[in-house]
Amino acid sequence: xxxxxxxxxxxxxxxxxxxxxxxASGFTFSLYEMNWVRQAPGKGLEWISYISSTGGAIYYTGSxxxxxxxxRDNAKNSLYLQMNSLRVDDTAVYYCARDRGVPTxxxxxxxxxxGIKVSVSS
Amino acid sequence: DIQLTQSxxxxxxxxxxxxxxxxxxxxxxxxxxNWYQQKQGQAPKLLIYDASNLETGVPxxxxxxxxxxxFTLTISSLQPDDIAAYxxxxxxxxxxxxxxGTKLDIK
Numbered sequence: 001x002x003x004x005x006x007x008x009x010x011x012x013x014x015x016x017x018x019x020x021x022x023x024a025s026g027f028t029f030s031l032y033e034m035n036w037v038r039q040a041p042g043k044g045l046e047w048i049s050y051i052s053s054t055g056g057a058i059y060y061t062g063s064x065x066x067x068x069x070x071x072r073d074n075a076k077n078s079l080y081l082q083m084n085s086l087r088v089d090d091t092a093v094y095y096c097a098r099d100r101g102v103p104t105x106x107x108x109x110x111x112x113x114x115g116i117k118v119s120v121s122s
Numbered sequence: 123d124i125q126l127t128q129s130x131x132x133x134x135x136x137x138x139x140x141x142x143x144x145x146x147x148x149x150x151x152x153x154x155x156n157w158y159q160q161k162q163g164q165a166p167k168l169l170i171y172d173a174s175n176l177e178t179g180v181p182x183x184x185x186x187x188x189x190x191x192x193f194t195l196t197i198s199s200l201q202p203d204d205i206a207a208y209x210x211x212x213x214x215x216x217x218x219x220x221x222x223g224t225k226l227d228i229k
Contacts, residue, residue: 035218037166044209044220044221044222045158045160045166045209045211045220045223047211047218047219047220050216050217050218059216059217060217062123062217095165095166097166106171106172106175107154107155107156107171107213108168108171108172109156109158109166109168110168110177112165113165115165
């Protein structure tokens with residue numbers, strides 16, 4: 001069974017840092033591109049970052065570029081999001097999502113984690 | 123960056139109604155569009171991929187159409203279990219993006 005489990009969320013003050021982890025199981029993690037998506041309270045989905053299967057290609061949305069760093073460890077079946085210089089408007093539920101495009105030639109984020117809450121407040 | 127505009131932003135319909143949600147891209151994205159359903163308190167679920175393909179396990183009352191810049195998600199006969207928010211998402215080129223969402227409820 002495919003599972004993605006996020007951890008590392010919590011409450012942090014503005015300007016602080018957090019590191020989110022997403023641990024994958026039930027599939028060959030190293031074959032899949034991965035993404036982080038967030039959802040602010042009462043708002044819609046916002047794609048924030050992508051990493052290729054090898055980690056060689058990385059992209060960010062403009063609002064987090066320079067503050068957030070996506071990475072992965074295929075040996076540990078894990079995806080990470082290092083979040084620095086956090087702002088109040090980074091408060092959201094953060095999801096990791098599997099992108100099945102490369103191994104299957106079908107579009108879509110087909111598996112999502114349960115989401116982890118990040119709250120930035122003084 | 124490619125922008126996706128969904129309409130309507132909210133919709134109330136009766137059980138059995140045919141419901142259509144539209145998604146317009148700011149530039150040609152061919153068929154590189156997916157649709158997701160998100161129920162309250164849950165992670166999103168993939169419904170339609172590559173504009174018109176039904177994801178495995180999704181009821182056949184859901185369908186997707188379109189290419190280029192104009193896309194639709196249709197529920198042929200609305201069921202109480204369909205109460206959710208619906209999002210389109212493009213994957214034509216990075217950065218990916220989602221539409222702003224459509225909240226659907228039952229009259």
